[in-house]
Amino acid sequence: MAYNFKSESEVKEYINNLGIEYRFGCYSEKKPEVCHLLADFLESIKKDFEKAxxxxxxxxxxYKYGKSCLKYGTYSLLGRGSKKADFKIAYDYFEKGCNLDEPDSCLNQGLLLVTKNDKPEVKQDVQKGMRILEKACKYENANACYYLSGMYIVGIKKDNLPGSLTDKGNSDDYQVAKDMTRAFEFALKGCNLGNMYSCANLSQMYAKGEGVEKNQKLADEYKSKALDMQKEVQGRQTLTFQEGLNPT
Structure with a gap:
């Protein structure tokens, strides 16, 4: 049946039929991908976060559907659809999603581990977190590659957050030592996967000869690429329904 989307009544009929179709595919046919679409429908169209x-x-x-693990983990992290946020439940579901090879779940699980916070239920474990971020990067999560590159650029000092580090101190003071070669490798992959911040870092590395041989031509090329990506992001309008929730 063809719908006239300029007609309010036909739009309502289409949306209602879509919900019926998703419920049938999920509850009767037990298709995990359709169950995920049903939850997306409840979230985006019905705004019923509890049911979603x-x-x-x-x-x-x-059904061991990784994208749904990611979404429920995000819901738990934000307290969406429930009375309060629960970092432990969020972590557990990100871990489930990561074990099902869902890259964004690995990204979120890894970030919870490398970030120092006041939540005793999720203990900081930088080494484990970086291994998980490496898995996410391997599965082509551009953000994970970028975060890993940044950690190797500054190093991770004991008992400090990655963002509060300096170059001062002995190597024994660091959980993860500065390594510009590894930083370059992860930045290159992140840039190739479309992360503009990775491209910007690559430009600086080539300009300074850090982690790679100095090359001003490539420095300029990656700077231009980063700026082009920035313009594209600023001008892009995206529809997130049926794509799953982006990590926060």
Whole structure:
């Protein structure tokens, strides 16, 4: 049936039929990908976060659908669809998603581990977190590659956050020592995957000869690439329905 999307009544009919289709595919045919779409529908169209969260959770637990694990983990982190946020539940579901090879889940699990916070239920473990971020980068998560590059650029000092580090101190003071060669490798991959900050870092590395042989031509090329990406991001309008929730 062809719908006239200029007609309010036909739009409502289309949306109603879409919900019926997703419910049938999920509950009767037990298709995990359709259950995830149903949860997206409940979230984006119905704005019923509580029901959406329940569907994401069940689809993760029962059908091992990684994207639903990611979404329920994000819901738990934000307290969406529930009375309060729960970092432990969020971490557990990011871990489930990562074990199902969902790159964004690995990114979120890794970031929770490398970040020092006041949540005792998620203990900081930089080494484990970086291993998980490496898995996310391997599975072509551009943000994970970028974060790893940044950690190797500055090093991770003991008992400090990555963002508060300096070059001062002995190598024994660091959990992860500065390594510009590794920083370059991760920045290159991140840039190739479309992370503009990785491209900007590459430009600086080539300009200074850090982690790679100095090359002003390539420095200029990567700077231009980063600026082009920035313009594209600023001008882009995206529709997130059916794409899953981006990590925060």
């Amino acid at each position: 969260g329940k569907v994401y959770k069940t689809n993760c637990d029962d």
